[in-house]
Amino acid sequence: MPELPEVETIRRQLQRNIVNKKINDVVVRWGKRLEPSRSKFIENVKGRTVKSIERRGKLLRINLSSGWSIFVHLKMTGKLILKRTGTEPTKHTHVVFKLNGKYDVHWEDFRKFGFLKLLSKEDADKYVESWNFGPEPLDPSFTFSKFKMCLNAYPNAKIKPKLLEQKCIAGIGNIYAVESLWSAKIHPLTQIKDIPEDKLKKLFQAIKRILKTAIADGGTSADNYFDAHGGEGKYVYKLKAYKQEGKPCANCKTKIIKEKIGGRGTAYCPKCQKL
DNA sequence: ACCTAATCCTGCATGC
């Protein structure tokens, strides 16, 4: 599933390949998760030029020459793929942006959870606000004291579901929540008030380190993810807990186990990550 | 404040 490192990888690839390219045509093959209506979307995108691509958490924002923005959330199985001009859509291609230059951009999503949303500049800024994202974990302004203060507002909450909430920190999903907790040796069900300061610090550092490494590796192709060039996310070879159930813990050789926590599959080492 | 379950959807694994 695309999380911060995967979305950032796609953002960089789009930034490199479609900025200053004109959108000559938009083909909508399935418009249920597209706003506004199909005709208004096409009308307001066609003929515009891509100016820049931004990311906030897992949300992508494609800024157009008109000042309007297309927001893209890939959710579970969404993809934005650069394909040679004129490449035919596949079964799960929902929208094709036909651009000047070498590439078209195809939006594919076989599970159809993701969405595209076109908004004017004014509405776009409000829309980003409405998400109430926590800080960007790789922004220098994201400090340990900010992280700690935000979490301490929820002393009885369990750490893992809280990390997935985007509220104290933006962009973390199941893969990186599981990996960060393994690295900091914290049981995913630990209540925030029961995490000692030094372990919380370890968690903070693990999140930064793991996300940075994963971006450098082009994300994690553990589920359905491939980058905008169809490339593999190499962090999949560095996973220590996610999808490692049944395998020996890299730290202590105990078998990694998996259980459902907050309705989500959660892998951890029962020996290193004690409650 | 905190938890659970349902919702959106399809591919894939399982079982008979």
Place this chain on the structure above:
DNA sequence: TGCATGCAGGATTAGG
């Protein structure tokens, strides 16, 4: 072989 069932989950929402 093929058909039915159920599981997976990011984010939101409803209800306890």
